[in-house]
Amino acid sequence: MRVRGPLRQLAGGCSEHAIEGATVAELLRELERDNPAMGGWILDERGLVRRHINVFVNGERRGAEAAVDPADRVDVLPAISGGMTPR
Amino acid sequence: MTELLVGTRKGLFALVGEPGRKFDVAARAFAGEPVEYAMRDPRSGRLIASVTSAFYGPKLWYAEDPSGAWEQADGVALPEDGGAALERIWVIVAGESEGSLYAGGDPGVLFESGDGGATWELNHALWEHPTRESWQAGGGGLCLHSIVPWPGDPDRLALAISAAGVWLTEDGGETWRQGNKGLVARYLPEEAREGATALCVHRLHRARRRPERLFLQFHGGVYRSDDSGETWADIGAGLPSDFGFPMVLDPADPDSAYVIPLEADLDRVTPDGRVRVYETRDAGAGWAARGDGLPQQDAYLTILRHAFDRAGDGETLELYFGATSGDVFGSGDAGASWFGAATRLPPVLSVTASR
Numbered sequence: 378m379r380v381r382g383p384l385r386q387l388a389g390g391c392s393e394h395a396i397e398g399a400t401v402a403e404l405l406r407e408l409e410r411d412n413p414a415m416g417g418w419i420l421d422e423r424g425l426v427r428r429h430i431n432v433f434v435n436g437e438r439r440g441a442e443a444a445v446d447p448a449d450r451v452d453v454l455p456a457i458s459g460g461m462t463p464r
Numbered sequence: 465m466t467e468l469l470v471g472t473r474k475g476l477f478a479l480v481g482e483p484g485r486k487f488d489v490a491a492r493a494f495a496g497e498p499v500e501y502a503m504r505d506p507r508s509g510r511l512i513a514s515v516t517s518a519f520y521g522p523k524l525w526y527a528e529d530p531s532g533a534w535e536q537a538d539g540v541a542l543p544e545d546g547g548a549a550l551e552r553i554w555v556i557v558a559g560e561s562e563g564s565l566y567a568g569g570d571p572g573v574l575f576e577s578g579d580g581g582a583t584w585e586l587n588h589a590l591w592e593h594p595t596r597e598s599w600q601a602g603g604g605g606l607c608l609h610s611i612v613p614w615p616g617d618p619d620r621l622a623l624a625i626s627a628a629g630v631w632l633t634e635d636g637g638e639t640w641r642q643g644n645k646g647l648v649a650r651y652l653p654e655e656a657r658e659g660a661t662a663l664c665v666h667r668l669h670r671a672r673r674r675p676e677r678l679f680l681q682f683h684g685g686v687y688r689s690d691d692s693g694e695t696w697a698d699i700g701a702g703l704p705s706d707f708g709f710p711m712v713l714d715p716a717d718p719d720s721a722y723v724i725p726l727e728a729d730l731d732r733v734t735p736d737g738r739v740r741v742y743e744t745r746d747a748g749a750g751w752a753a754r755g756d757g758l759p760q761q762d763a764y765l766t767i768l769r770h771a772f773d774r775a776g777d778g779e780t781l782e783l784y785f786g787a788t789s790g791d792v793f794g795s796g797d798a799g800a801s802w803f804g805a806a807t808r809l810p811p812v813l814s815v816t817a818s819r
Contacts, residue, residue: 383520414536418520421549422542429519455519 378404378451387414401432402441404451419453429456466775466819468784469511469530470792471499474810476513478530483782483796487805491531501770501814503556505565505580512537512565512581514553522552524567526581539584540567540575546591555770556581557611560618568608572599572625574637587637590623595642600662602626602683609769610668614675622668622678622693629663630680632693643689646696650684651729667711667769674718677747681711681723681769688721688748699748704735710772714781714798719747722754722774722799724767724785733764741783743799757802758793765789770814782819786812 378394385392394411398404405426409416419430426432426441433452434445445451468479468487476499481487493499494515502513511530516522524537542550551570559566565577567584574587599606607626614620619636622643630643642661649660664683671677680687684707686700700706705725714720721744727735734740740755759765765787772785781798784805792806792815 417523417541421521422544423547423549424544425549427519427521 378408378453380408380453382455384415384418384453387418388412397447399444400441401434401439401443401445401451402426404445405432405441405453408453430454431456466782466784466794466817467504468792468794468805469502469504469513469814469816469818470786470806470809470812471502471513471770471814472790472810472812473498475499476502476515476530477806477809479792479806481805483794484803486803487792487794489806491529493527493530493534494525498813500552501555501816503558503816504818505558506818507558507562508580510580512556512567514556514567514569516552522550522569524553524556524581524584535582537577537581537584539586542573542586542591551605552607554607554609555611557613560613560616564618566611566613566621568611568623568625570605570607571601572596572606572608572628574608574611574623576637589633589638590631590640593640595661598661599625599628602664610665612668612670612678614670615672620692622670624665624668624680626666627662627664627683629661629665630668630693643693644696645694646689646698647680647682647687648685648698666709669711669713669721671713671718671720672715677718679711679713679721679748681708683707683729686711686721686723686748699744702751703742704740707732708767709769710767710785712772712774712783714774714777716778716781717745720745721748722772722783723751724772726766732766734767737762737764739763739765739793741785741795741799741802754795754799755802756800757795765791768813770816771812773815773817775817775819782817784815784817786815788812 470477475495476493478491479487480490500514525534527534553569563580567575575584577584610624612622623631632643667681676692678689687696708725712722739758740753742751775782783795786792788811790809794805
């Protein structure tokens with residue numbers, strides 16, 4: 378799993394993380410568990426991926442419930458929609 | 465030296481200066497991020513800021529210096545099994561006991577800190593209030609935007625939520641009840657107004673030297689309560705419009721209030737292209753325009769609910785407000801005359817002042 382920007386800073390400067398899980402959601406939860414400072418940054422209190430975060434699996438944008446294989450590469454990126462005016 | 469913490473759509477600006485001339489930008493923090501509110505705790509000097517990243521959600525941060533290192537506060541989140549996510553923190557207020565701070569946010573939630581803002585806990589009595597399902601969000605969300613402690617008594621607190629009205633506690637937030645009698649929701653059909661709870665309060669303040677007195681800017685109407693929020697009387701007569709958002713009181717004078725009227729709910733700009741602050745010194749019996757030095761022609765500004773604040777009181781009262789145009793105006797003489805403190809900032813969401 379790869380992160381960048383502030384997420385990388387919250388992970389102690391580490392951009393690549395080897396994480397095990399069966400779905401994107403499991404990987405994200407594990408990533409936040411391994412890096413407590415990242416808690417609440419990708420997933421909200423309900424466990425949902427924040428609206429303007431995109432997750433790509435092997436280059437394809439996928440949802441939280443998408444299945445992943447051990448060799449998959451997962452990227453967590455800010456969405457281009459994130460510049461919208463917040464309410 | 466006066467310090468203004470200006471929360472903008474694109475970061476926090478710390479401005480410093482003396483009344484009468486343009487302020488200097490001493491620091492900018494959270495570049496590119498919306499900073500909804502920032503305040504300096506007058507007791508500790510610590511800064512607390514609310515930042516809602518469009519990507520990473522709402523966070524509270526604290527620092528000793530605006531240009532220094534900011535630490536993320538812990539505990540600013542809703543219960544994981546609550547079915548809702550925190551959308552935004554609207555306001556941060558110093559409490560009455562040592563180290564106590566309150567933060568209000570969307571969806572109509574109150575957080576409390578006992579250690580100067582490093583860690584926070586949700587007020588569960590309000591979160592689990594049995595009427596919560598009936599609460600209606602306003603245009604800005606279900607925002608808890610006003611928190612008014614009772615001087616010297618940490619158990620007594622009043623809150624305002626848009627659009628769920630005024631809430632009161634006398635037991636330190638263990639229980640909450642509504643304090644809405646007399647508020648008239650003109651935006652509802654007449655037959656639906658009695659007992660309505662969809663009450664769009666825009667701002668609430670308490671008179672420090674007469675704490676049973678509260679002033680309130682409503683979504684159409686300016687009100688005063690002399691019985692701690694139990695009942696309300698409309699005092700908006702004499703204003704060019706009784707619609708607006710921000711409000712400031714002079715702590716030295718319980719008969720004082722300042723508002724910045726906007727044209728109407730469907731046209732949220734300064735009326736007639738003139739920027740005027742209105743002042744009462746007789747508890748709302750009469751209002752006087754305070755516009756000397758403010759733009760008086762073709763100036764259609766929007767001043768948001770937290771973009772107006774004061775420093776000092778009485779003879780030394782200073783007033784400051786910012787607009788979504790990026791202008792910040794100030795007065796060093798309680799509104800008698802005004803000067804431009806800053807221009808061309810990003811849209812201003814909030815202003816807090818200290819000296």
